[in-house]
Amino acid sequence: MIIKILRAVSWKTKLVFALALMTCGLAANAHTGFQGITGPTFNLTVKDGYISTPEGGSIYTWGYAVQGQPMQYPGPTLIVNQGDVVTINLTNEMPFPVSMVFPGQENVSVSGGSPGVMTNQISQGAGAVTYVFTAANPGTYQYHSGTNPALQVEMGMVGALVVRSATPHQAYNHPDSAYSREYMFLFTEMDPVIHELVETGRASLVDFSKYRAAYWFINGRCSPDTMAMPNDSWLPHQPYNAMPRMHPGEKMLLRIISAGRDLHPWHTHGNHMLVIAKDGRLLESAPGAGADLAELNFAVTLPPGGTADAIFQWTGEKLGWDVYGHSPGDPLQPNEYAPDHGKPFPVVLPDPKDTTSGAFYSGSPFLGAYGFIPPGSSLMNLSAGYFYMWHSHKEREMVNNNIFPGGLMTMLIIEPPSVVIE
Amino acid sequence: METKFRKSKSSVLFILVLSVLFVWLDSCNLRPGACPEVAEYYFRADATTQTMPDGKVVPMWGFAQDSEFGKMDGTVSVPGPQIAIQSCTQKVIVHLDNNLPEPTSIVINGLTAQMTPVRYPDGRVRSFTHETPPGNPVSVNYGWQVARPGTYLYQSGTHPAVQVQMGLYGALIQEAGQKLAYPGQEYDKEGLLIFSEIDPVIHDAVAADNFGAGKAVTSAIDYAPQYMLVNGKPFMSTDPVNNAGNVGQHLLVRFLNAGLLTHAPTLYGAHMTVIAEDAHPYNYPKQLSSALLPAGKTLDVLITPAFPGQYAILDRMLHLYGPGKTVMQRYLVNP
Numbered sequence: 093m094i095i096k097i098l099r100a101v102s103w104k105t106k107l108v109f110a111l112a113l114m115t116c117g118l119a120a121n122a123h124t125g126f127q128g129i130t131g132p133t134f135n136l137t138v139k140d141g142y143i144s145t146p147e148g149g150s151i152y153t154w155g156y157a158v159q160g161q162p163m164q165y166p167g168p169t170l171i172v173n174q175g176d177v178v179t180i181n182l183t184n185e186m187p188f189p190v191s192m193v194f195p196g197q198e199n200v201s202v203s204g205g206s207p208g209v210m211t212n213q214i215s216q217g218a219g220a221v222t223y224v225f226t227a228a229n230p231g232t233y234q235y236h237s238g239t240n241p242a243l244q245v246e247m248g249m250v251g252a253l254v255v256r257s258a259t260p261h262q263a264y265n266h267p268d269s270a271y272s273r274e275y276m277f278l279f280t281e282m283d284p285v286i287h288e289l290v291e292t293g294r295a296s297l298v299d300f301s302k303y304r305a306a307y308w309f310i311n312g313r314c315s316p317d318t319m320a321m322p323n324d325s326w327l328p329h330q331p332y333n334a335m336p337r338m339h340p341g342e343k344m345l346l347r348i349i350s351a352g353r354d355l356h357p358w359h360t361h362g363n364h365m366l367v368i369a370k371d372g373r374l375l376e377s378a379p380g381a382g383a384d385l386a387e388l389n390f391a392v393t394l395p396p397g398g399t400a401d402a403i404f405q406w407t408g409e410k411l412g413w414d415v416y417g418h419s420p421g422d423p424l425q426p427n428e429y430a431p432d433h434g435k436p437f438p439v440v441l442p443d444p445k446d447t448t449s450g451a452f453y454s455g456s457p458f459l460g461a462y463g464f465i466p467p468g469s470s471l472m473n474l475s476a477g478y479f480y481m482w483h484s485h486k487e488r489e490m491v492n493n494n495i496f497p498g499g500l501m502t503m504l505i506i507e508p509p510s511v512v513i514e
Numbered sequence: 515m516e517t518k519f520r521k522s523k524s525s526v527l528f529i530l531v532l533s534v535l536f537v538w539l540d541s542c543n544l545r546p547g548a549c550p551e552v553a554e555y556y557f558r559a560d561a562t563t564q565t566m567p568d569g570k571v572v573p574m575w576g577f578a579q580d581s582e583f584g585k586m587d588g589t590v591s592v593p594g595p596q597i598a599i600q601s602c603t604q605k606v607i608v609h610l611d612n613n614l615p616e617p618t619s620i621v622i623n624g625l626t627a628q629m630t631p632v633r634y635p636d637g638r639v640r641s642f643t644h645e646t647p648p649g650n651p652v653s654v655n656y657g658w659q660v661a662r663p664g665t666y667l668y669q670s671g672t673h674p675a676v677q678v679q680m681g682l683y684g685a686l687i688q689e690a691g692q693k694l695a696y697p698g699q700e701y702d703k704e705g706l707l708i709f710s711e712i713d714p715v716i717h718d719a720v721a722a723d724n725f726g727a728g729k730a731v732t733s734a735i736d737y738a739p740q741y742m743l744v745n746g747k748p749f750m751s752t753d754p755v756n757n758a759g760n761v762g763q764h765l766l767v768r769f770l771n772a773g774l775l776t777h778a779p780t781l782y783g784a785h786m787t788v789i790a791e792d793a794h795p796y797n798y799p800k801q802l803s804s805a806l807l808p809a810g811k812t813l814d815v816l817i818t819p820a821f822p823g824q825y826a827i828l829d830r831m832l833h834l835y836g837p838g839k840t841v842m843q844r845y846l847v848n849p
Binding site (some may be wrong): 194195196197198199200209210227228238240241242243245246295298300301302350353354355361371372375377393394395396397398494 | 714736738739740751776780781782784785798800801802803804806807819820821823826828830831832833834836839840842845
C-alpha cells in the first residue's frame with residue numbers, strides 16, 4: 093500500500109523529498125557518491141524480480157544479488173582494492189545456467205560449475221562456481237553474464253566493478269586522476285516486449301532483430317528515480333541512485349560504464365568533462381606520463397562493454413559574471429572564479445509578474461540565494477544550487493515508455509559552498 | 515658527381531627492367547614469390563548461396579578470384595578472396611567479370627583511384643565509379659594506388675545499399691614488412707575478422723527480383739538482420755578455438771566491418787592495443803577492452819597475453835540471441 097501511494101505521488105514531490113533527506117546528511121562513505129559492497133570475497137546469486145519505472149511500469153528482470161538479498165538491477169557494485177585477490181562465489185536460483193565474465197581483468201581462474209562457451213557456468217541449485225582473479229589494475233570496470241549474453245544482459249545481468257588504487261582519492265595512482273567526489277553512471281536499456289515474453293514463458297518468440305528499447309537507465313533507474321535516495325523502500329530491486337552534487341572548484345570523478353547493448357552518448361550539458369581513462373587504463377602516452385592524452389568532451393560515447401573515467405570541475409568560469417552577485421569589494425567565496433569577481437549579472441531580470449518559474453529556479457540567479465517565486469511554483473531547489481541536466485544525447489532516450497521527461501537523465505547540482513553534501 | 519649521376523641513371527634503368535621483368539614473370543605465374551610493383555587480380559562477381567546453422571539457404575552475391583578473365587575457375591565466397599599485397603606493391607588492378615543480373619563495380623575504401631561515378635537519369639549517383647555491366651564480354655578494370663600499408667575493406671561501389679549487404683565485400687591487406695603490421699608494430703600470429711550481417715528477407719527478395727521500387731521489398735529501410743557473420747559464417751559454440759600462440763607473443767587482429775550495423779568487439783582476458791584505424795597507425799596506441807567498429811571501419815589491434823588460457827572476442831552489441839547468433843571468436847594462448 094505504501095509503495096502504491098509513493099508511486100502515485102509526482103516525481104517532483106519525490107525529488108524534493110529525496111533532496112531534503114540528502115541535505116540532512118544521511119549517507120555514510122564521505123566523498124563516494126555511489127553505493128556498493130566491498131570485497132575481496134563476494135557471495136552472489138542470480139534470481140528474478142520486478143523493477144519499477146517512474147511512469148508506473150513494472151518489468152520482469154533477472155539479476156545478480158548478494159546471497160539472501162533481493163535481486164538487484166544492476167547487480168551489486170563490487171568495490172575492491174588494487175592487488176586484492178578477488179573471489180566471487182556464484183550460485184543460481186534460476187532454472188537455466190548463468191555465469192560471470194569480467195572484461196578488463198586478466199587471468200580469471202574458475203572452479204566449479206560446468207564449462208560454457210566463455211567461462212564456466214552454474215545451474216540452479218548445483219552449488220557454486222567460483223571466479224578468482226587479482227585486481228591488478230585500478231579503475232572502473234564491469235561484469236556481466238557470459239552465458240547467452242544477448243538475453244541475459246538484456247534481462248538485467250550486469251554490474252560494476254571498481255578497483256580502488258593504492259593512493260586515496262586518485263583513481264589511477266596519478267595526480268591527474270585526483271578527485272574529491274566520485275559518482276557512477278552505468279547505462280543500460282530494456283525492450284519491455286522481450287521481458288514480457290520471457291516472463292510469460294514465451295522466450296522462444298523473442299526476436300532480437302526487432303529490438304526496440306523503451307526504457308533507458310542510469311544505475312538501474314529511469315529518471316526521475318535516478319535522483320531519489322539510494323536504497324529507497326519503493327525501489328527494492330533498484331538500490332542505486334545517480335545524484336551528482338558538488339561545490340564549485342571541486343573535482344568530481346565520473347565512473348561511466350556502458351553496460352547495455354547500445355550507444356548512449358553521455359552529455360554533461362552546458363559543461364565539458366575531461367576523459368582521463370578508458371576501460372580502466374589512464375589515457376597516457378607512456379607509462380607514468382599521466383593523463384596526457386586526456387580528452388575534453390561534452391559527450392562521451394562508449395561501446396557496450398566499455399568504461400571511461402572523467403574529471404569534472406565547475407567554478408563558473410567563462411560565465412562572465414559573478415555567480416554570487418558580489419560587489420567588487422566583497423571577499424571571495426572558496427574556489428570562486430576570481431577574474432569574474434564583482435562583475436554584474438548581465439541581464440535585467442523581468443518582473444516576476446511577467447514570468448513563470450522553472451522547478452529548479454530558486455528565485456535568484458545567484459548561487460545560494462533565494463528570491464521571489466510566483467505562488468503555485470514548485471521549489472525543487474532547496475539549497476539554491478545550480479542544476480544542470482546530464483543525459484543521453486540521444487534525446488529520445490530521455491523518456492519512460494515514450495513519456496517525457498525520464499530515461500537516461502539526471503541532474504548535476506552545483507551546491508553553494510555552505511551546503512554540506514553527505 | 516658525373517659518375518654518381520650515371521650510376522643512378524643506370525640503376526633507374528635496371529629497376530625499370532627488373533620491374534617489367536617481375537610483372538611479366540608474375541603474370542606468367544612463374545615466380546609467385548617475386549615482389550611485384552603492380553598486383554593484378556581477376557575477380558568475378560557472381561551469385562552463390564550460404565546455408566545458415568538453422569538450415570536456411572540464403573542467396574548471396576560474392577566475389578571469386580579466377581585465373582584469367584572468363585575462365586570462371588574461382589570459387590565465389592563471402593567475404594570475397596583476401597587481397598594480400600606485398601609491401602613493395604604500389605598499385606592494385608582488379609579485372610572484373612560480372613555474372614550478376616545487374617551492373618556492379620569494386621571500390622577500396624581508403625585507397626586512391628580515379629573515380630568516375632555513374633548516375634541515374636535523374637542525376638542521383640548509382641555507382642561511385644565506372645560499372646561492369648552484366649555478362650561483360652571483356653574485363654572492366656579498376657586500379658588503385660597504395661600509399662601506405664594497412665587493413666582495407668573492398669566492396670561493391672554500385673547500388674551499395676543492396677550489393678554490399680548481399681555479400682560483395684572483402685579485405686585487402688598490406689604489411690609494412692615481414693610480420694610487421696605497421697612500422698614498429700611487429701606481430702607473431704595474425705587473425706582477420708570481417709563482421710557483417712544477413713537479412714534473409716532482403717536476400718530472398720533480391721534473388722527473386724522482388725526488390726526495388728514498386729516491388730515486394732522496396733528498399734533496405736527495414737533492414738533487420740537475422741544472422742551475424744564473422745568471416746562470412748555465424749559463430750557456433752562447437753567452432754574450434756583459434757591457436758593464438760604463446761604467452762608474450764603478439765597476436766595481430768584486423769577488424770573490418772563490412773555490415774550495416776555497428777559492432778563492438780570486446781576482448782575478455784586482456785586489453786587490446788589498438789594500433790591503427792582505417793590503415794592509419796595511431797601516434798599513441800590505445801589500450802582498450804572494448805572497441806567501437808562502425809560500418810566501413812577497419813581497426814588493427816595487438817593482443818599480447820600475459821597468461822595462458824582461452825581468450826574470447828565477443829561482439830558486445832549483442833545483436834541477436836540463440837544458437838549460431840552470438841558473434842564470437844575464441845583464441846587459445848599456450849604457456
